[in-house]
Every structure is written in C-alpha cells, then in structure tokens.
Amino acid sequence: MPEMVASQESKTRVYRVGLNNGRPECTGQGEVPGTILNQFSMDEHEGYFRIATTTGEMWSTDEGTSKNNIYVLNDQMNIAGRLENIAPGERIYSTRFMGDRVYMVTFRNVDPLFVIDLKNPQKPIILGALKIPGYSDYLHPYDENHIIGFGKDTVEIKAGDGSQAFYTGMKIAMFDITDVTKPREMFKEIIGDRGTESELLHNHKALLFSRERNLLAFPVTVMKVRQKASVSGMPQYGEFEFQGAYVYRVDLKQGFKLQARISHLTDEDYLKAGGYWYNSNRNVERILYINDALYTLSKARVRAHNLNTFKEAGNLWL
Numbered sequence: 001m002p003e004m005v006a007s008q009e010s011k012t013r014v015y016r017v018g019l020n021n022g023r024p025e026c027t028g029q030g031e032v033p034g035t036i037l038n039q040f041s042m043d044e045h046e047g048y049f050r051i052a053t054t055t056g057e058m059w060s061t062d063e064g065t066s067k068n069n070i071y072v073l074n075d076q077m078n079i080a081g082r083l084e085n086i087a088p089g090e091r092i093y094s095t096r097f098m099g100d101r102v103y104m105v106t107f108r109n110v111d112p113l114f115v116i117d118l119k120n121p122q123k124p125i126i127l128g129a130l131k132i133p134g135y136s137d138y139l140h141p142y143d144e145n146h147i148i149g150f151g152k153d154t155v156e157i158k159a160g161d162g163s164q165a166f167y168t169g170m171k172i173a174m175f176d177i178t179d180v181t182k183p184r185e186m187f188k189e190i191i192g193d194r195g196t197e198s199e200l201l202h203n204h205k206a207l208l209f210s211r212e213r214n215l216l217a218f219p220v221t222v223m224k225v226r227q228k229a230s231v232s233g234m235p236q237y238g239e240f241e242f243q244g245a246y247v248y249r250v251d252l253k254q255g256f257k258l259q260a261r262i263s264h265l266t267d268e269d270y271l272k273a274g275g276y277w278y279n280s281n282r283n284v285e286r287i288l289y290i291n292d293a294l295y296t297l298s299k300a301r302v303r304a305h306n307l308n309t310f311k312e313a314g315n316l317w318l
Contacts, residue, residue, distance in 0.1 A: 010035050012053060014042075016077060030077030034069055040139075040204075043097040048080065048121045049073040052095045052104060066091050068106055072121045083124035087112055096139035096147065101127075103147055103177070107135035109156050109165040113149070115180045127180040134171045137201040140209060145178040146186075146252065150200055150207075150218075153190050157233045168235045170196045170220060174255060187255025191246065193238035195223035199285065208287040213307070216248040216256070217287040217294070221277060239275035244284045245296045247310065260310040262294075264301040 012035055016028040034053025036042060042051040051073070056066040067088050072081035090106040100119040106112050113130045133156070136149030152167040170191040177183045198220040199206040208217040223238030244263030248256045264282040265273075281299035288295050292307045293314075304314035 009033065010055065012036055012051070014049065014051065014073065014077065016049075028075075028077040030073045030079070032069075032071040032073070032079065037092050037095065040097070041092070041095050045097065045099065045118075047075055049077070050097055050102065050118060050121075052092060052102065054091045058089060058091055058108065065089050068092050068104065070102060070104075070116060070118070070124050072118065072124065074121075081118075081120070081122040081124055083116065083126070086114065086126070093135045093151065094137055094139050094149070096141065098141060098144070098147075101180070103139055105136045105139065105149065105151075107165075109154075109163055111135040111151075111154075113175060113183055115177055115183055117180070128177075128183050130175070130183040130185065132173075132185055133165075134167075134173075136171075136173070138204055138207075140204070140207065142174065142211060142250075142252075145176065147175050147177060148209075148216075148250075149173045149175060150198070152201075155235055166194070166235050168194050170198055170201070172216075172256060174250070174252075186252070189248075189256040189258075191220060192222040192241065193225045194235045195237045197221050197223075206286065208289070210289070213289070214249045214251050215289070215307070216250045217245050219244065219284045219287070220246050221283070240273045240277040243277055243280075243282075245287050247287070247294065260305065262296050262303060262305060262310075264296065264298045264303065 011031050013031045017024055018027040034055035051071050053069050056064050058066045065088055068086040070083040071079050074080040087106040090108040093107045094105045096103045102116045104114040111132050111134045115127045117125050117127050134153040136151040138150045140148045142148050150172050153169050153171040154165045154167050156163050156165050173188040174186045176186045200218040206218055222242040224241040225236045225238045247260040250256050264284055284296050284298050286297045294305045294307050296303045302316045306313050
C-alpha cells in the first residue's frame with residue numbers, strides 16, 4: 001500500500017499489511033525516492049517487492065531533471081537492489097512487471113521501451129531498449145515473448161535549437177521481446193488523428209482481449225482531420241467521426257486486423273454531433289463476449305453481434 005510523502009524530494013512510502021487471526025496489522029514499511037504512476041508501477045514476486053518511480057521534473061535542465069528508477073525491497077522492506085537515472089529528462093508513461101522482467105515506457109520526444117532484468121534482485125540491469133515515435137500508456141501481455149502497447153502516435157517538430165513532440169492519433173503496437181537485447185515493433189495500427197481518445201488509455205478494464213480467440217476490442221472516440229492544413233507544422237485537431245467499439249483480430253502473423261466498428265449512436269446523433277462529441281449515455285464503455293456473441297454496453301443500450309460474422313444478433317434499449 002503506497003503513500004506519497006510530501007517533501008523537498010518526493011518519496012513514496014510502502015506499507016505491508018497482513019492478517020492476524022482475521023485482524024489487519026502493519027507488518028512493515030519501506031520508503032523509496034520518487035513517485036509512482038499507477039498500480040502497474042509495482043508488484044511482489046518471490047518474496048521481493050518491486051517498484052518503478054520517477055524523481056525530479058521534466059522541465060528542469062539541471063541536476064533536478066526527471067529520472068526514472070527501479071527499486072527492489074526485501075522482506076524487511078529495505079532497498080535490496082536499485083537501478084536509477086533511467087532516461088533523464090523523461091518520465092514513466094507505463095510499466096509492466098512480468099516474472100523476472102519489467103517493461104518500462106518513458107517519453108518526452110520519442111518512446112523508449114526498456115526491457116529490464118530483475119532475475120538478480122540485488123542487481124537490476126537494462127537488457128535492451130527500443131526507441132520509436134509515440135508512447136504507450138498501457139502495456140498488456142500477449143504471451144511471454146510479446147507485449148501489446150496502447151497509447152498515442154506522435155510527430156516531432158523542430159523548435160529553435162531543439163524539438164518538441166505532439167501526439168496525434170491513438171496507437172496500438174505489438175512488441176517482440178524474444179531477443180531481450182533487441183526488442184522490436186512487429187505491427188502497429190494508428191486510429192484517427194489528434195484528439196482521438198479511449199478510456200483504455202487510463203483504465204485497463206476497458207480492454208477486451210482473448211488470445212485464444214485472437215480477439216481484441218476497446219471503446220474509442222475517433223477524431224479525423226477532414227481538410228489538412230499545416231499550421232507551423234503542428235498536427236491539427238480532428239473533428240468528431242465515430243464513437244463506439246473497435247474490434248480486431250490479432251495474431252503474430254498478420255498483426256491487427258480491424259473486423260468491426262460498433263456504435264450505439266443513431267444516425268440522428270451523428271448528424272447532430274458537429275465537430276465534437278460529448279459524454280453521452282450512448283457512448284460504448286465496455287465490451288465482453290459470451291460463447292459466440294460479442295456484447296457492447298453503454299448506459300443506454302446493449303448490442304449483441306455474432307463473433308464470427310459480426311452481424312447484429314440482438315439490440316436492447318435500456
């Protein structure tokens with residue numbers, strides 16, 4: 001159970017809680033430099049607690065610039081191993097602990113995906129890194145050698161003596177980490193333009209994934225640029241084009257193949273929408289399947305589609 005500690009140098013305090021004859025009690029506490037991003041920034045594995053933090057500030061250009069770190073705490077909640085000063089000037093956008101490894105995405109202008117080995121808890125080491133445009137807000141395991149990233153694509157624009165990155169459409173990518181020293185991006189899919197958003201980027205519960213069925217689906221609001229016109233090279237914001245579920249087939253041979261776009265909005269809704277859509281009770285929020293039926297759910301409607309043909313099998317207004 002982490003707690004942010006307010007101080008000149010931010011720290012995170014971790015409490016270990018156990019049950020004694022059904023009664024909770026604190027069995028230990030530890031502290032690490034920096035702050036965490038979310039629940040995926042930490043895990044417990046074989047008696048060790050691992051945690052990823054960011055220290056400093058991205059805007060700082062001196063020794064106070066942001067740095068990213070991995071700490072390993074032992075059963076006494078003391079730091080047993082550490083790997084610090086990863087990607088100075090950037091911050092963590094996503095992490096995923098998987099067994100003896102952690103995958104970390106940091107970002108400022110490009111998206112470095114780091115593969116970090118934790119087999120020796122006392123000496124975490126970076127095995128490999130991949131730098132590509134964009135960033136991943138959420139990493140989801142496909143299998144032990146592949147991981148899927150969900151985030152935003154970016155473009156880098158020159159600004160004075162430096163450059164600045166601007167996000168564009170939503171990006172999904174399949175990363176191959178079979179060779180841990182040389183992770184690579186196998187497939188990628190870009191959805192929409194600047195302004196495209198998905199709840200999945202900040203809530204992993206919005207994702208439907210089944211490797212057995214080669215199925216991947218999530219809700220998304222798609223914005224599209226209808227007439228492209230460069231303004232100082234900056235990417236334009238798109239206008240509203242779609243809200244609903246994107247449904248893909250996914251495998252390691254063909255990557256991401258879009259099968260269906262399922263919306264709960266009516267034709268009249270789309271005509272009224274204009275350039276921007278709002279938080280309607282007809283926005284698709286969750287997707288699930290039962291047997292061979294795919295269900296999309298909003299507060300106002302439930303739609304069922306056949307998982308093989310994606311033809312509508314049922315519709316219920318709530």
